[in-house]
Amino acid sequence: MARKIIIDTDPGQDDAVAILLALASPADIELLGLTAVAGNVPLALTAKNTRMVCELAGRTDIPVFAGCEAPMNRTLVTAEHVHGKTGLDGPTLPDPTMPLQDTHAVDFIVETLRRETPGTVTLCPLGPLTNIATAFRQAPDIIARVAEIVLMGGAYFEVGNITPSAEFNIYVDPDAADIVFRAGCKLTVMPLDLTHKALTSRERVEAFRAIGTPVGKAVAEWTDFFERFDKEKYGSLGAPLHDPCVIAYLIRPDLFAGRHINVVVETEGRFTTGMTVADWWRVSGRDANAHFMRDVDDTGFFSLLTERIARL
Ligand code: BDR
Ligand code: CA
Secondary structure (H helix, E strand, C coil), rough: CCCCEEEEEEECCHHHHEEEEEEEECCEEEEEEEECCCCCCCCCHHHHHHHHHHHCCCCCCEEEEEEECCCCCCCCCCCHHHHCCCCCCCCCCCCCCCCCCCCCCCHHHHHHHHHCCCCCEEEEEECCHHHHHHHHCHHHHHHHHHEEEEEECCCCCCCCCCCEECCCHHHHHHHHHHHHCCCCCCCECCHHHHHCCCCCCHHHHHHHHCCHHHHHHHHHHHHHHHHHHHHHCCCCCCCCCHHHHHHHHCCHHHHHHEEEECCCEECCCCCCCCCCCEECCCCCCCCCCCEEEEECCCHHHHHHHHHHHHHC
């Protein structure tokens, strides 16, 4: 049976590919809605970009909600240096015509979890955790109803990408991340340790292009654009497709491996705010609260992605 999910997102080229992977996989995933959050770019753009991706896939039936425009207690930090001015630089796509829903994203998350059978809805955050933590704070009764949270965020061995010690999604709203990591839900984390192994290559990007459809072409052009930054920064051959790892995990968990460990979020560090302190070696004595992933079968991941994107 398809797993019911809500994707909370800040597109972002890699968010866009993650959304497309979900839309291409109806036998595995029932996408109840997309909630936009401020992150890579401000909310007006992430809400717009989310609808552009739905329209590209011809899925104007998926409801899109706008959520929080700033972190819970801090000023928004964005990442135009990675994703370009629009957040989705790369291909030229038409402005969306499908409307945003009137309901606030946080209300949609709360209402959906209260309506659906407990333990049947999985949350998939691909950006800062502001919408999810705000929903948990506003309606603590929903926490026990969440089936699982599978998120992209954090790092341990790879340390940080936006600061020397923090990954972007957690750094932008560490207070929200702290709430989510301490909520007690079943939690699966795709940190940089794993996503930096899911790297594009010329061959992989050309495989998207060779699909020969508008969606395949857009995915190739997004990854082309996205690559430039990481290649320069890390000297790597390609760019990590961070967010699609979340959706791929729902479809093929066997491609991923990690450990059940304790992970806490630093909210007050002098140099380490937003760090995910992962007790990989189990030395803290603190109880495990997360399935913290470290390895991915990258060949299997890219074959899945290419095969599914070709269905759109
Ligand atoms: C995360 O930050 C964003 O730039 C990407 O979309 C991804 O969700 C990687 O640190
Ligand atoms: Ca993202």
